[in-house]
Amino acid sequence: LLNRRGIIKNGLLLSGACALPRFSLAMARPTAGNGPEGRYILRADYGSHQLVADYSTEILGFNGQFPAPVIRVKQGEVLRVRFENHLNEASTIHWHGIRLPIDMDGVPGISQAPVAPGESFDYEFRCADAGTFWYHPHINSIRQLGMGMVGVLIVEEKAASPYEEHIIGLKDWRLDRRGGYLPLSIPREAARDGTLGTINTVNGRQRPTIEIGAGQLVRLRIANMDNTRVYRPSIDGVSSRILSLDGSPLTPHRPFELTPLGAGMRMDLAFQAPDTENQEFILADRKGRFNIELCRLKTVARGAERQGDTVATIKPENLPTLPPNPIPQPDLHKAESLSFVFEWQGALSPTGKDGKVDHSFWLINRRAWGDHSHEHLPEPLATLERGKTYIVDLHNATPHHHPIHLHGMIFTVLTSDKRAVIPYQSDTILLEKNERARIAFVADNPGRWMFHCHVIEHMKTGLMGYLAVV
Ligand code: C2O
Ligand code: CU
Ligand code: CU
Incomplete structure (x- = not known):
C-alpha cells in the first residue's frame, strides 16, 4: 500500500x-x-x-x-x-x-x-x-x-x-x-x-x-x-x-x-x-x-x-518502472537461423485409432502433432546447440491467428510485417493471419521445450512440436 x-x-x-x-x-x-x-x-x-x-x-x-x-x-x-x-x-x-x-x-x-x-x-x-x-x-x-x-x-x-x-x-x-x-x-x-x-x-x-x-x-x-x-x-x-x-x-x-x-x-x-x-x-x-x-x-x-x-x-x-529480468541477450551477429511455417491442413479424417475421429487441422513445417506415447516421441522440430543465438522466422500461412508459445526460454520479438515492433521480450507471440515475424533467443536451457499454439484446440489438433536444446 x-x-x-x-x-x-x-x-x-x-x-x-x-x-x-x-x-x-x-x-x-x-x-x-x-x-x-x-x-x-x-x-x-x-x-x-x-x-x-x-x-x-x-x-x-x-x-x-x-x-x-x-x-x-x-x-x-x-x-x-x-x-x-x-x-x-x-x-x-x-x-x-x-x-x-x-x-x-x-x-x-x-x-x-x-x-x-x-x-x-x-x-x-x-x-x-x-x-x-x-x-x-x-x-x-x-x-x-x-x-x-x-x-x-x-x-x-x-x-x-x-x-x-x-x-x-x-x-x-x-x-x-x-x-x-x-x-x-x-x-x-x-x-x-x-x-x-x-x-x-x-x-x-x-x-x-x-x-x-x-x-x-x-x-x-x-x-x-x-x-x-x-x-x-x-x-x-x-x-x-x-x-x-x-x-x-x-x-x-x-x-x-x-x-x-x-x-x-x-x-x-x-x-x-x-x-x-x-x-x-x-x-x-x-x-x-x-x-x-x-x-x-x-x-x-x-x-x-x-x-x-x-x-x-x-x-x-x-510512474515507477520495473527492472529488467536477467534474460541472456541474443547475439544477432552470430546467430543461426530457423524457420517455421504454420499451415492449415483441414483434414477431418475418420481414420483414427479405436475408430475415434482423428482431427488434424494444423501443421508446423508440414508436420502435425499427433497422440504420442512416451516411447514414440516424434523428432524435434529442430535441434539447437546450447548457448547459441537463434533467429527464428515465423510464418503464419493460415487465415487464423495463433498465439505461439515457447517453453523454457524467453525470446525477443524483433520484427513483424503487420506492425511496427519495438523489440520486447516474451514467451508468446500472437501471429495474425498471414503474419510473418522474427524472434530471437539464446538457447541456454537444455531440454525438450514445447513450441505450440496456445489456442488449446489448435495444439490438440496438430499445432505443436518441440525444440531440443542439447
Ligand atoms: Cu501455457 Cu505449453 O503452455
Ligand atoms: Cu493456433
Ligand atoms: Cu508454457
Missing part, C-alpha cells in the same frame, strides 16, 4: 518507500514448509463454483476452487509446490513463462511422467524472472483448463512494490444458462479460431467491481487464461502505461496501446487512480465498435490515509 504522506513529503515516489502491495485475491499461504520459503500444496480436485446466477457449475480446480490459489514467490527464490492429484484422470502442472529446469516443466511424456490419480509430484525451481505468470496442466487440456484448472503465479520484484496490485484473471466458460457445460470443443471451430466460451469472467465472476484506492498507483496484472479467446483489454478514462508483456518488463514502460492478448498471454498496466472516491472505470474487451465490459474499477478511500491530504499527481510517464 502506497504511503500517501510519503508521496507528499517527497514530491515524487520514493523508490525505497516501504510499501506493501495490496492484493485483491486471497493468497494460497504456504503450509508448513521444508525450507525458508515454505511449500505450497496444490490439489487437483473436483469442486463447484457459481458462474451463472442461481446455478452452480461443476469444475475441476486447484484445491477444488476457482479462482485457483495465487502463488507468490520472490524473484530469485525457490518455489516449492507439492501437486496432489485427486482427480480420476492423470494431470500435471506446467509453469507458463517460467525459465526452469526441464524436469520441472510439467509436460507429460516430454519432461515428466503424468501424475496418475492418487499420486503426487513435487515441483521445485528457482524463479529467476519477476513478473505475471500462470500455471495449468499440460494434459487433457481442453477439459482440464476449460473446466477451471488455471491459476496465477506472481514472481515479485526484489524491491518493495510502490503499486497497489490487482489481478485480472480472464477466463471464459462454455456454459448454458443453467451452468451446465456446452461441448468444450467443436471440430469445425477447432479448424478455425477455436471454440469460444459463452460466459466471460474476471477472477471467476461476471463483470465484478474491483475497488482501487483513490490516488493510488495501480498495477493491473491481466492474464488471459482462456483456452481460446483473444482479449483486447482497455480502460476507459485513464491514461495507463504498459509495464510488462507476458511477464517481461518493458523498460521503460510504454504508453498504452491496444494490445491483443491471445490465449496464455499477459499484460501489466499501470496508472494512478484519481484522488476522488466513487469514480468508476470500465475495463473492456475492445471489439471494434463493440466493447464488452469485463469488470469495473471503482475508487474507494483507503482508510486512515484519508485525512484531507491531497496526493501528488504523477505524470503517467513518471
